[in-house]
Ligand code: IPD
C-alpha cells in the first residue's frame with residue numbers, strides 16, 4: 216500500500232521527537248534570536264532532519280520551517296514545520312514541547328501531525344477524516360458554558376500585544392475555571408481537540424505553530440476562527456479555537472475588552 220502524506224509526516228515527527236529527547240539529556244547551548252526569544256541546537260538539528268526528510272520524499276513541495284531551513288517552490292503543497300514548539304520549556308527542562316508538521320494545499324491545511332515525545336502522544340488529522348490520538352478518534356469537550364471551561368493561551372516571546380492579551384487573560388480568569396499557559400501552542404490546540412481544554416487563543420502566532428493544531432481542532436468537531444469570530448487565516452496573526460459551544464460567549468468577551476480599551480484610548484497593539 217502507498218504511504219500517505221500523513222504516514223510519512225508521522226515517521227518524520229517520531230524521528231525528530233527522538234532527537235529532541237536525546238538533546239534533553241545533555242547540557243544545552245542556548246542562544247537568542249532577540250530578547251527572550253530562545254533557540255537551541257536541538258531546534259536547529261531537529262529542523263535540519265525534518266527538512267532533509269521532506270525534501271527527499273517530496274522534492275517539489277514547498278517547506279516553511281521556523282529556523283529558516285525551508286524552500287519555496289511553485290508546488291500547490293507546502294509544509295509548515297515547527298521542529299520544536301515549546302523551546303523555552305525545553306531549554307528550562309520543563310517537559311512540555313513537541314514537533315509539529317502541517318501540510319497545506321493551496322493555503323488550506325489538509326494533514327497535520329503533532330508529536331509530544333515526553334508523553335509519547337501522537338496527534339494526527341487529515342481533512343475530512345477526523346482527529347486522532349494514537350489512532351483513537353478524539354473529540355472536543357461538551358462544556359457548554361464559559362463559567363465551566365478550562366482555557367489556554369500563550370504569549371509570544373517578544374512584547375507585541377502583551378498588554379492586550381493580559382487584559383483578555385485577566386477577564387477570562389475570572390469568568391472560567393482558569394487559564395493555563397503551558398508554552399506550546401501546538402499542544403494547546405491538541406488539548407482543545409482532545410477535550411482537555413475547552414478553548415485556546417493566541418494573538419501572534421506563526422503558521423507553523425498553528426497549521427496542524429488548527430486542523431486537529433476542526434476535525435475533532437471544534438471551531439477555529441480569529442478572535443473576532445471571523446474566518447481563520449493560517450497566514451494571519453491570531454487564532455481562537457474552541458469546542459464550538461463556548462465560542463460565541465468568548466467572542467463577546469474579546470469584543471468587550473477591545474471596546475473598553477478603545478474607550479480608554481488604548482490600541483490593539485500595545
Ligand atoms: C512558541 C510556543 C508558545 C507560544 C509562542 C510560540 P516556540 O513557539 O508555541 O506557546 O506562546 O507564541 O512562539 O518559539 O517555542 O516554537
Ligand code: CA
Nearest residue numbers: 297300301424
Ligand atoms: Ca512554535
Ligand code: CA
Nearest residue numbers: 281297299300
Ligand atoms: Ca519552534
